[in-house]
Amino acid sequence: MKIRVLSLFPEMLEGFFESSIMARAVKKGLVEYELVNIRDYAVDKHHKCDDEVFGGGAGMLMLPDPLGRCLDAQGARDKRTVFMTPSGRLFNQAYARDLAAEEELIVLCGHYEGVDQRIIEEYVDDEVSIGDYVLSSGEVAALVLVDAVFRLIPGVITGESLEEESFGGAEGANLLEYPQYTRPSLYGTMKVPDVLTSGHHANIAGWRLRESIRKTLAYRPELLASAGLPEEVKRLLAEIVIEGGSHEPYPEDPGRADKA
Numbered sequence: 001m002k003i004r005v006l007s008l009f010p011e012m013l014e015g016f017f018e019s020s021i022m023a024r025a026v027k028k029g030l031v032e033y034e035l036v037n038i039r040d041y042a043v044d045k046h047h048k049c050d051d052e053v054f055g056g057g058a059g060m061l062m063l064p065d066p067l068g069r070c071l072d073a074q075g076a077r078d079k080r081t082v083f084m085t086p087s088g089r090l091f092n093q094a095y096a097r098d099l100a101a102e103e104e105l106i107v108l109c110g111h112y113e114g115v116d117q118r119i120i121e122e123y124v125d126d127e128v129s130i131g132d133y134v135l136s137s138g139e140v141a142a143l144v145l146v147d148a149v150f151r152l153i154p155g156v157i158t159g160e161s162l163e164e165e166s167f168g169g170a171e172g173a174n175l176l177e178y179p180q181y182t183r184p185s186l187y188g189t190m191k192v193p194d195v196l197t198s199g200h201h202a203n204i205a206g207w208r209l210r211e212s213i214r215k216t217l218a219y220r221p222e223l224l225a226s227a228g229l230p231e232e233v234k235r236l237l238a239e240i241v242i243e244g245g246s247h248e249p250y251p252e253d254p255g256r257a258d259k260a
């Protein structure tokens, strides 16, 4: 996949593309990227990229002329182009999967109050928000989107890791990931749940599914409201609710039980 991020502050993005899993994906040739400075497309002496909002109001808007030239230079009309804004559709894992299937992706970072609406109408496929809060720059939001997308490209990380994580679709449901433990099995007075050291794979899988459902019920109950929940998940959910499991600490997790 080739990812182009269009920004007034590309230096904010460089470290991300040069580090860790992204750097490895780039080295392996799975990801190509270009950080494009929108200001390079401002033709006036001062490289002006923003101006006041027609009709009044606080803040400045990004000018359509430099942005249009910049987007044309990237061929944005023929490529999937998203604009990061708190007034967009809410980003989620399903949308990340959808974007990960693209050969090329253009991510436009907003700054100031945003961009002129005509640019959105002319070039943008989706306006995307990463959550119900306002950031001071679209660059941070763009990195969240790019990070969620590129790791889904085949070969970037293992399929097993993807399947088991939150929203990965384990059991065909949108569940949060179960709690995990590593060595030592006794940390202070807190012991790893016995089932996880039993070597019994079916019991481990059962415990993990149950804990995923319990955690989802506690933190994100709306994810369990879907009509399409698999039968096994529905059955366990009913058991957990009958046990009063929603806001209880995890009994198998002594750390939380101690604090309760």
Ligand code: ADE
Binding pocket: 084, 085, 086, 110, 128, 129, 130, 131, 132, 133, 134, 135, 136, 137, 138, 141
């Ligand atoms: N720019 C500022 N806040 C944002 C948000 N929540 N999502 C996407 N872009 C943004």
